Amino acid sequence: MIDPHPSRWRSLDEYADQPDSKRHGEAEFDDTPLRHAASPGRRDFLRATGFVVAAGAMGGCSRAPGRTASPLPSQPEGYWPGRSDQYATVCGGCASACGVLAKVRDGRPVKLEGNPDHPLSCGGLCAVGQASILSLYDGLRLRQPLISGKPSSWEETDKAIATSFDSIRRKKGAIRILTGTTTSPALLERIRVFAASFNKARHVVFDPISVSALLDAHELLFGIRVLPRMRFDKAPVVAAFDADFLGSWISPVEFARGYREARLEDGVPFQHAWHAHFESRMSVTGARADERVRLTPGQIAPALEALASRLAARTGAQFPAARGQSSGLPESQLDGVAERLWNSRGRSLVVCGLADLKAQKLCAYCNHLLGNYGTVLDLDRPSLQRQGSDKAMSGLLQEIAAGQVDALIVYGVNPAADLPLDNHALEALRHIPLFVSLSAQMDETAQMARFVCPDADALESWGDAEPVAGTVSIQQPVFQLVGKSRPAIESFAAWSSQPAAAHDLIRAHWRDSIHPRHTGGLSFDEFWRTALQTGAVEVTPRSRARKPFRAEEVESLDPVAHGEGLTAVLYAKTSLPDGRHAFNPWLQELPDPVTKATWDNYACLSPAKAAALNVGDGDLVRLTADGHVVELPVLVQPGQHDGAVAIALGYGRRVSQRFSRVGPQWLYARPSVGADGLVGANASCFLQWSPEGLSYLRVVRIEKTGRKRELAITQTHHTLAVPPDLNPGGPPRPIIQEVSLDALSTPPPHHAEPHPELWPRDHQYTGRRWAMAIDLDACTGCSACVVSCQIENNVPVAGRDEVVRNREMYWLRVDRYYSGPPENPRVAHQPMMCQHCEHAPCETVCPVLATVHSSEGLNQQVYNRCVGTRYCANNCPYKVRRFNWFEYPREDRLVNLLLNPDVTVRSRGVMEKCSFCVQRIQEAKIEAKRLGKPIDEGEVVPACQQSCPTQAIVFGDLNNSKSRISMWANHPRGYRVLEEINVRPSVYYLKIIRRDGQANEGGHHG
């Protein structure tokens, strides 16, 4: 500030004439504006004007809505804004009831992670489980009861339903409760109590992808209808017959974990582990097998029978008349498998996924002969994860058709879409006098129901689970009810005239029925708290009287007429196992681990069959069976049998109508749905009732339509060998490397001297150096990591059209390569993400320094600096960078609550890619700094590593020589992809172990 009227002096005399006050002391403060308040200058005027204008402007602003706002003077204990808490609860994705930790940030759940303390899932969580969090925030979920399609209140609905119930009770009418498998003991108890209030009530359990035959077989053989718990961790030798136990069968996370464990012994590959797989389609599990046998669907059961007869011959047991006609079976292979199983008696497992009672009995017989019951197959603590009975279901359908059912309550299943119902059956269903659906989605069944009483989501309501007898968990809510839905348990309680809150019902049940089975000596409150905190507690399983194995029940298969026709194999897709998840865009877009196709179901044909029919990928074919017609695009699937056409169930669902406008909308955008407005086609019409249950095989006729529907496939080239016409005889690229078990057991040759470096090291990494290692031998390709990464990092759903255009946004993808003959190829999976190269090609080419290297080895993408030249993506040898081609729609404000607040939502026109979950690294660093200690091993766990069921991913500090990552990086199996171009990636891969001695040793340098 300058004095507007400075006293200047020209000579010392003049200076001397000035008043003293001006000369000394005060002169220093001359420029204080207050001193001139009496004579406002220009600045004062401006200041005053500014104040008036600003005040006027502020006065004109509306006040923040303050009526209901209140400050938080005392925060809840332990709550830190901006820091997340984890709550142990139960996954609501399927009936496997894996343990999850719900990560809650500022009051809202943002991520589900596997609970490492859970005895079954052990920290893994599959893609479906990961994605199931979306249902909580689903804006189209039903959030209030409906009467005849019109929104209503609970009072009104309950009143109307209760009136109907009363009249049924009075006239002793038949009421049927149809549910999917529920592992909740409290809910089962409530249903029992509810059913008991009627004279003619029955609870029917049905699973869309059922293992009813397996349960029925055990009922006949052991006298109890149970599903033995399969301890894959105790069975290094596995023979599987059409059971996709790593992909979608019963409890894949638990099985994958056990499978991996059994194949290792003290951390090194177990010499005698073996997995033989017999199947007609190419499943995730078959892709992992040491020996994969390709059979027609009709040959699988005979192969099992042949195996059983071989095993019986070894024990000297009397085998019921082995069939003579075993032509077409791989006899020598079966001998080998029998040999391996026999040598591993009591530590082996035969599993069968066929919906065929006799085959299941033969399978149990094999296990019985091998002494696996009691060691590998646990009947005392059986699995409760599948309880459905096809027979009960077909009985119910007959009753409905005959008009004998007065009331039907449907919960957790969608019979109208999951079952092959003809118009007559649907009409009968519609004419049930009282039809109540508890579905939270407006699915095909809810559409027909008079009353819809939407169930609450697993993350917003209390519940419990007992997936394996004796292992119980509490499902605790982590969010307030979104809307006015009501947990099913409360509905049943209300209809039994005992209305109570779910929490009270669960707690009461646990006090009365679960806690007494507890032997640890904890009081109920302590027991309850322990269960809440750890996620699962062990109690004594309810004892079940079982009889000794009745070998006489085992019978040989019926001779099957060998038709030349094509058999449709209806299967559950790993990424979208049944129609319940058809509303979930993450799962719709998740590439199938084997086919890499998204957004549609399709007819998988073997290369030979496709060639014979003169069709290729995307050609629409019409499949016909007894008047049922389904039109699907063809997907040529190597490894599939020529006699099979594999079709995924769970598609063509009403709830997929919502995807008509998913993804960016622009001039040439094509919708994600088909002409009928749905994603895919529902193939459940091909399901067939047999006396024993539902059959997932159907002989179909196939014809070419001449039309096309381009498939949305994320990977269009499938082998590491370049096309032979372009490089005849060239070696496959050493992207995926394999090692034979023998080569691994011999000591590695002296490690070659490292090449001298001409280029000085760009970075010194004096502190930490983050790195990742992935064991390709452990990776099953299940893609749990892909969804986990997508949710953690706010990766948008791009929509079908964008996938067709090769513009999916995944930061982490799982590459799948075939090698060997297309009839039965070998499959390798390779998770691929940013390799965080030390000499990163992307870093040098960015003109604006939007991608830079951190001192800890991270390749960092600076979104707000990026101008989007895409040069970095072009120059990336791994092609892992993803560009925001559009502004991806984020209009659903409810779904936006699910965004991870630690990760920026990227705008259009910028590049993005894997960050090694830098937000988690930062969180750990801040915490370590606060506590003044170093970051310990395992404190930084990226989302992909966290969810991996087989723990194939390790992350950590390479500068710490004791860390697991250092061990893996220097592992004898360790290698880095494209090492020869010297970009020095920070992601290490561990070679696949080939146990059949036919390893593609790789190592060729390009």
Next chain:
Amino acid sequence: MGEAGTVRLPLIQGGKTLAQVTLDVLAPMERRPGLLWWIAFAGALGLLALGAAAVSYQVATGIGTWGLNNTVGWAFDITNFVFWIGIGHAGTLISAILFLFRQRWRTSVNRSAEAMTLFAVMCAGIFPLIHMGRPWMGFWVFPYPNDRGPLWMNFRSPLAWDAFAISTYFIISATFWYIGLIPDLATIRDRSRAGPRRAVFSLLSLGWDGSYRTWQRYETVYTLLAGLATPLVVSVHTIVSWDFATSVIPGWHATIFPPYFVAGAIFSGMAMVLTLMIIARKAMNLEHYITHRHVDVMCKLILLTSGIVSLAYGTEFFMAQYSGNSYEQFVFLNRAMGPMAWSYWTMVSCNVLAPQFLWFKRVRSSLPAVFVITIFINIGMWFERFVIIVTSLHRDYLPSSWASYTPSPIEVATLLGSFGLFFTLFLLFCRLLPVIAIAEVKGVLQHGHPSGGGQPRHEEGSHQE
């Protein structure tokens, strides 16, 4: 020296007098445009409008409106960019290098070739900007002072070098062109009646008075600028080629790129100059100025550069096989035999085979034939860049990421729009400025004696060419 002094054909035919030259060249400017011009202008403007609409839509919606994908991050955008930059090269070559080599035939074509250069660089300059995901942040590639501390631009990035190279090239070319225009601007000024036209040209001609001193200074500046522009002919396309050569992508990572790109640029530039000149001389009655001899000389240059380009194609293949690098080998086999082989063979037929007809004098002297060949070369050189960019990217290291590429209609419209811009500017140039350097042409007229300042470089030695 008189006409008898040379055995060569005169550069300018028709026995023009100095006054006739002025009249002939300025005639299109001084009469109303004909119907043909209006039709051409409407067409060009239509294309430009189409392109403007496409670019506006793309900038408003996103790069996704193009056919690019996760694997192929550049295609039409950078192809068009390199194509137009290449076109621009002929102008500088003719104006600077041929000037320093005293190739006096250049006088008839240098003006329009330089104009073509400027317009081509303008077209080229659009693409680096609009290919960005966030073009409104494009200025970040320039090292302007800011308060972001260490977050400046990346001097290691070839794209940053590009920004310098292109802006330098544009500035030097524009200056050179303008300096060369000044004597002619003064001529127009002197021929105009008092009024706005005269005022404008007075201003533009910077007080040119035609005096000996003016001429001498002009000559000095022009020669110096020619010297300054000469390295640019080599540098710009060298730097553009580094966009590819410094990468790790097989098919891009090649040391041959700088000379290969420069030769290709001159090749395509010459072809485009010929394409335009053949039309212009007819449409604007300049047959006496742009003669068969010009066409012949340029055809020979095309033949030479075509040879260099063909050699480069062969060398690339040889080096790929000789290197023993299987990724490199694959990329080239994939170019020739893979799913995009059609683009490769289009390129080879247009750039290697089509120019071979120019060995024949009969072809060289047939304007329609030359015109057709130059069109083929223009197409072929566009495809050369497309082949380099797309076929290298679409199948690189990891087969899992191999993809294809199909342009979207928006991309095609953008390419057409760039032609629209080019022709709009060129047609305006034809109307508003002398398409032939009057002063320089007067210098090569074979009149016995210079008159006035019209023959600045008419020296004894000049007839030795």
